[in-house]
Amino acid sequence: MQEYLYRFRSIDSLLKFKELENQEIYFASPEELNDPMEGYKDIFWTGDEIIWKNFLKHYLLCLENVCALLIIGGEDYEIKNEHISIFRTLDDLPTQQYKNLYREICLLFFKNSKMKNYPKGFASRKNPIRSDELNLHFKIIHFSALDSIFTVLNKHKLLSNLPKNNPLRNFSNLPMKDDLFKLTNIVEKQHSDLNSEILFNVVNNVFNQTELIHLYNNPNFLGSKNRRFVLLDFPKIYIKQLEKLVHPEWYAACFLNDYTNASMWGYYGYNHTGVCLKFKTLSVQQQSGKLFSLYGITGWQGNQDEIKPIYSFTNHQFYKVDYNSKYPEIDFFKNIGRLPIPILKKYWYMDENNNISICADDIFNNEENWRKTYWDNFTKGISIKLNDWLHENEYRLIIYSLLGDEYDTCEKRKLKYNFFDIEGIIFGIKTPIEDKLKIMKIIENKCQKENRTDFKFYQAYYSRDTGKIEANEMSLLKVKLDSKLDR
Secondary structure, eight states: OOEEEEEEEOHIIIIISOHHHHTEEEOBOGGGSSOTTTTOOEEEBOOOHHHHHHHHHHHHHHHHHHHHHHHHHTTSSOOOGGGSOTTOOGGGSSSHHHHHHHHHHHHHHHHSHHHHTHHHHHHHOSSOBOHHHHHHHHHHHHHHHHHHHHHHHHHTTOOTTSOTTOTTSOOTTSOOOOOHHHHHHHHHHHOTTOOHHHHHHHHHHHHHHHHHHHHHHOTTSSOSHHHHIIIIIHHHHHHHHGGGGTSOOEEEEEEESOOOOHHHHHHTTTTTTSEEEEEEEEEEGGGTEEEEEEEEEEEEEEOSSOEEEEEEEEEEEEEEOBSSSOOOEEEGGGOOTTSOHHHHHHHTSBOTTOOBOGGGHHHHHOHHHHHHHHHHHHHHHTTBOOGGGGGGOEEEEEEEOSSSOTTOSTGGGEEEEOGGGEEEEEEOTTOOHHHHHHHHHHHHHHHHHHTOOOOEEEEEEEETTTTEEEEEEOTTOBOOTTSOOBO
């Protein structure tokens, strides 16, 4: 039996942006979807000294980059989250002099006895570290990191553009605590019922309020938005940006298995003025799911000088959204899936003496099983929503980026479907007659071109019997290949 899924669209999407004429499905980024929790990753950190020291080196590398932007651009060039170059490694630094400068920063940072012991402190934690706890430690580490960076830059006379009274000059006297790990372990052991996540959430909340109050009372304390980014905001933003190292960036096209919910018409159907597209799906028992054919990138060809995408129709799986499960937990150090294994080994899993971190065991000893777990977590993470959204009964198609720029623009995220896979269009209760006529004309032209006579139009209405939005087939609207649409 033929099965269908439904996709609400606004008139602007269909006509102004020509989705109907071009037979396009638009894939939205998580930020464009209406649930702010889309793409949430329940990440935790646990590992040995090797991985933690390399992690801190990565922090220094990313922080040095935004410091350089501040020094060079001042306030004329806005520093954004994307400028935290989490994919960057030592090999990406443009000159040998720059590489030596970074090495010098790392040496100075770990020369500080408290910072030298921080990797051991991280590794000593009995329970996994969550983002609030990590953020607190990075707030502490941040001052020493900035001091190391600007001390080295000043030594090489690279701070001439900053005034002498600039607060970036000196962080060496700011207080630091390096015994939080021991205290946290003791408290967790003595109070097993204590949720340390809640504790660190409260501490961070106090920190955030204190910062906000201080900035409110001293609006000129940092002097600029860029300085605030570097001095205060960097640790939290850095932790958030790290998520990009785990799973590829993904984009979703949302469908429903029903069109009768009035609230869905009100929101996704733009107060009933939009339409609902009715699509046929392909069921494959072996995959126990629904499929849909789309024209898009299916491969790559060329050489290292020029690589071009290969386009063709291919089946995409519909993922049924799960409204009951928790977000899957992700061990960050074991799921840095967007970096090549040689880079992971060199800059994350290996120390100066070529010792390998235990965090690399899953990848190096059982790569096949690691990849399966990795992709299982990815698909679970992109198809989970909170119970508040249960009424949607959503299915979604997903595309994701492997090279980084396949879908980096809106135009690249418009994939074409086969015209025969759209069974019909349901007009909303308030769809303007002028827009109906425009849609009918587009469909007539496409049917003539594709030699098709079975396209259906429906009109939505409120049913007193069911208390839902129902749809009547507009059976008098028939496409004839040798004449105009009968209406």
